[in-house]
Amino acid sequence: MTATEKIAQLGRGMRTFAGDVAEGFFEIMHNGFALVGLAVVFCIIMLSTRPELRQQGEERLTSWLTARQVAALGIRPEPDAIERATAANPGDLPREQANVAYWIAKKYKVAPEPLAALVAEAYAVGRGIRLDPTLILAVMAVESSFNPFAQSPVGAQGLMQVMTEIHSDKYLHFGGQYAAFDPKTNLRVGVKVLQECIARAGSIEGGLRYYVGAANLPSDGGYAKKVLAEHARLYQVAKGKPMPDNMPGLRAAAKPAEPTAVPATPANASAPAIKVASLS
CATH class of the missing domain: 1.10.530.10 (Lysozyme)
Structure with missing residues (x-):
């Protein structure tokens, strides 16, 4: 076998090896995605049948997101604060x-x-x-x-x-x-x-x-x-x-009024003893 033939044979062997490796990789990836899909389906089924697990997951996710926001903003978010505001459009x-x-x-x-x-x-x-x-x-x-x-x-x-x-x-x-x-x-x-x-x-x-x-x-x-x-x-x-x-x-x-016989005082300050005291 000449040197040229040996080189050609070596090249074919390398291509075959590369092809086998690629095929194996894609096979592994395919199986891996299949496993991930099965895991997701399993998790969905578990969460649908175990609402307490879903609630725990939501609480942990909310806690994680809040921690991230605090780290980014320097303040603790309070989405319900708007309910305390006396305001309207x-x-x-x-x-x-x-x-x-x-x-x-x-x-x-x-x-x-x-x-x-x-x-x-x-x-x-x-x-x-x-x-x-x-x-x-x-x-x-x-x-x-x-x-x-x-x-x-x-x-x-x-x-x-x-x-x-x-x-x-x-x-x-x-x-x-x-x-x-x-x-x-x-x-x-x-x-x-x-x-x-x-x-x-x-x-x-x-x-x-x-x-x-x-x-x-x-x-x-x-x-x-x-x-x-x-x-x-x-x-x-x-x-x-x-x-x-x-x-x-x-x-x-x-702007209080000019003094009269009884000086006017702002903000209901006049005559504290009489100020609608007898009303209930």
Whole structure:
């Protein structure tokens, strides 16, 4: 056999070897994929028949993903946090409510989304008891300028500046007195107090005097007039009437009235001994 023939024979042997190796590799891969497929099918069957295993797997996967997010972001994600937010899209409100929400947001420099939620709540609560929603919003405007964490020197708290200690029984239905700082809860309790004040006085103006704690005083420091003026503005805004930006009294709570026989104090601070103390 010549050298050329030997080289040719060696080449054929190498090709045969390479072909055998490739065929074996593909056979192994095919069998391997088949095994993986069987393993997946087995896992699916097991998870479908053993829901507790599926739950454990989901919990471990969630834990792993959370750990990865914490490592990447430096904070622990809390997907359910959105449920605690008092906010809504103003564009989703009926036109009347959207008018009010956008106008208040601009005047009081408050984000429109939380205001949208408050406006919707005021309309729902007000209509349920036949009390004009814009009156409720006017009380909030004068009392706290829509600051849900406002507090007066005598303990009136939240949006409606309810005397939390005096009306602690009303907060029992909402988990306790700290609910005074939940905007919607404070609104509901404040509206209940206002409703009782109006019923006791027999008129809205008289009820406002009771609400501010000035029913037995010579003057309420202009409080009722402030609220009614703001109510009139909000009512017109709700109906779509344009209102100028610089109308006086828009920030009544931030601009106390001139002293009268009884000085006006913001945020229900006047006459703490009288401040709707007898109402429950």
